Amino acid sequence: MLRVAGVGFGYPGRQVLDGVELSVRAGELVALVGLNGCGKSTLLRLCAGLLRPTSGQVLLGGDDLARLSRRAAARRVALLHQSAPAVPGMTVRQLVRQGRYAARGPLGMLRDGDDAVCARALADVGVAGWADRPVDALSGGERQRVRLAMALAQDTRVLLLDEPTTYLDLRHQLEVMRTVVRLREERGLTVLMVLHDLGHAARFADRIVALRDGRVAADGPPGRVVTPGLLAGVFGVAGRVGLDPEGGWPVCYPDHPLPFETVVERDLQNENHIH
Numbered sequence: 312m313l314r315v316a317g318v319g320f321g322y323p324g325r326q327v328l329d330g331v332e333l334s335v336r337a338g339e340l341v342a343l344v345g346l347n348g349c350g351k352s353t354l355l356r357l358c359a360g361l362l363r364p365t366s367g368q369v370l371l372g373g374d375d376l377a378r379l380s381r382r383a384a385a386r387r388v389a390l391l392h393q394s395a396p397a398v399p400g401m402t403v404r405q406l407v408r409q410g411r412y413a414a415r416g417p418l419g420m421l422r423d424g425d426d427a428v429c430a431r432a433l434a435d436v437g438v439a440g441w442a443d444r445p446v447d448a449l450s451g452g453e454r455q456r457v458r459l460a461m462a463l464a465q466d467t468r469v470l471l472l473d474e475p476t477t478y479l480d481l482r483h484q485l486e487v488m489r490t491v492v493r494l495r496e497e498r499g500l501t502v503l504m505v506l507h508d509l510g511h512a513a514r515f516a517d518r519i520v521a522l523r524d525g526r527v528a529a530d531g532p533p534g535r536v537v538t539p540g541l542l543a544g545v546f547g548v549a550g551r552v553g554l555d556p557e558g559g560w561p562v563c564y565p566d567h568p569l570p571f572e573t574v575v576e577r578d579l580q581n582e583n584h585i586h
């Protein structure tokens with residue numbers, strides 16, 4: 312469904328990604344992890360067609376994203392960005408309606424059914440009664456859920472989520488993760504999500520992809536990828552990994568940061584379970 316083929320990208324004066332290979336199959340939920348600044352958000356923006364790769368291709372259902380207009384891409388893939396400022400005075404309904412822009416008619420008019428899609432998106436994240444609330448009067452966590460509704464209102468088969476649990480309390484983190492899992496199951500969505508919480512990634516994702524030094528350092532099911540080698544080699548942290556006694560997914564017990572030299576010299580290629 313989504314294929315990142317040998318993608319390279321840099322901002323002026325800073326190369327960020329180099330030969331990234333990654334595939335997400337239809338209906339799969341993949342977590343993208345890695346240190347701050349390693350290029351996760353950049354990769355999501357490339358997958359949404361908001362940035363163009365300097366080398367390689369992003370393919371969506373076999374089509375090169377670079378050949379699609381912004382609007383055509385937005386009908387097929389939705390991106391929940393990291394926090395964006397709210398427009399003063401805008402209501403939740405108005406914000407979520409913005410998710411429908413790609414589906415609008417030639418004059419930018421909402422079409423029949425758009426309001427129903429927006430209402431469903433609000434209900435999906437459990438905030439059906441919030442339509443008339445001003446966005447700038449919401450807390451950070453409330454705003455995050457509304458922005459997830461805006462992405463869902465695009466009604467695409469592919470959903471890219473950049474740290475969707477940021478700002479959320481423990482309960483709402485779980486609710487958002489469970490909502491994503493449910494939508495994937497009910498609607499067959501294909502999901503690529505950046506997560507800082509390795510616990511969520513290990514529990515909810517089918518596959519974890521770890522970025523390091525602009526490349527994919529590990530890619531596989533949580534039980535194979537989440538190892539002390541991943542903690543050390545990708546996150547620069549010494550720690551243990553156990554298994555949840557009931558669910559069977561990996562659970563990390565990070566202990567202390569490692570000296571930087573240990574991390575950069577680590578050869579992930581030769582460590583078990585990491586390629």
Ligand SMILES: Nc1ncnc2c1ncn2[C@@H]1O[C@H](COP(=O)(O)OP(=O)(O)OP(=O)(O)O)[C@@H](O)[C@H]1O
Pocket residue numbers: 322323325327345346347348349350351352353354
């Ligand atoms: N618009 C930009 N112009 C120049 N450099 C940028 C820009 N956006 C990001 N960068 C740089 O590119 C690198 C990758 O940024 P990116 O936001 O993709 O990282 P990330 O892995 O998502 O980080 P985080 O976990 O902190 O959100 C960083 O070094 C960042 O400073």
